[in-house]
Amino acid sequence: MVTRRIERTQESRRLLVTAAAELFAEKGYRxxxxxxxxxxxxxxxxxxxxxxxxxxxxxxxxxxxxxxxxLSGFPPRPGDPLDQITGFIRLPAARLFITLLAEAVEVGxxxxxxxxxxxxxxxxxxxxxIPAAALPPGTTPEAFAALMxxxxxxxxxxxxVAPESVDLDSVQAALxxxxxxxxxxx
Numbered sequence: 701m702v703t704r705r706i707e708r709t710q711e712s713r714r715l716l717v718t719a720a721a722e723l724f725a726e727k728g729y730r731x732x733x734x735x736x737x738x739x740x741x742x743x744x745x746x747x748x749x750x751x752x753x754x755x756x757x758x759x760x761x762x763x764x765x766x767x768x769x770x771l772s773g774f775p776p777r778p779g780d781p782l783d784q785i786t787g788f789i790r791l792p793a794a795r796l797f798i799t800l801l802a803e804a805v806e807v808g809x810x811x812x813x814x815x816x817x818x819x820x821x822x823x824x825x826x827x828x829x830i831p832a833a834a835l836p837p838g839t840t841p842e843a844f845a846a847l848m849x850x851x852x853x854x855x856x857x858x859x860x861v862a863p864e865s866v867d868l869d870s871v872q873a874a875l876x877x878x879x880x881x882x883x884x885x886x
Contacts, residue, residue, distance in 0.1 A: 713751050715741040721762045725796035729759055729803050729811050756810055763814050766793040767821055785826055785848055786872045789856045798857050822849045
């Protein structure tokens with residue numbers, strides 16, 4: 701039986717993760733303070749270390765939460781893998797991942813390891829959707845997965861910066877033209 705206290709604790713945690721995700725996507729990890737997160741969530745800032753231990757612990761909870769949302773948002777594996785992979789561009793969580801990328805590439809960044817795990821999970825998802833037999837000779841599935849994740853992240857960043865200049869449907873059509881025919885509708 702779930703008590704009212706447990707429900708309140710779970711709700712506080714959810715509100716903090718949601719607020720932090722929005723603020724990290726908008727301002728970045730370093731520029732977001734406990735005060736910002738607490739105000740947005742409507743919860744005491746002392747709740748953050750109580751729930752997560754630190755700001756980095758909160759970031760980990762945000763990345764885990766958003767990654768689960770992204771992966772659950774992908775349709776089941778049968779179908780067009782290119783549509784499924786490029787669909788990531790339109791997901792709200794993609795903005796958070798792009799904003800964090802700028803900080804993650806810095807040497808000594810506290811979020812670098814978390815971001816590396818995020819990329820690994822996205823590459824694994826691509827690998828699960830692409831049949832190795834459909835790839836051109838000499839192309840490893842791992843290299844292809846890295847290429848697709850990089851392409852999707854790069855296109856997403858361009859679209860966020862200048863949405864009027866990047867037509868996502870045209871980009872997807874171009875990818876379909878450039879990629880091996882066997883990648884569609886597996």
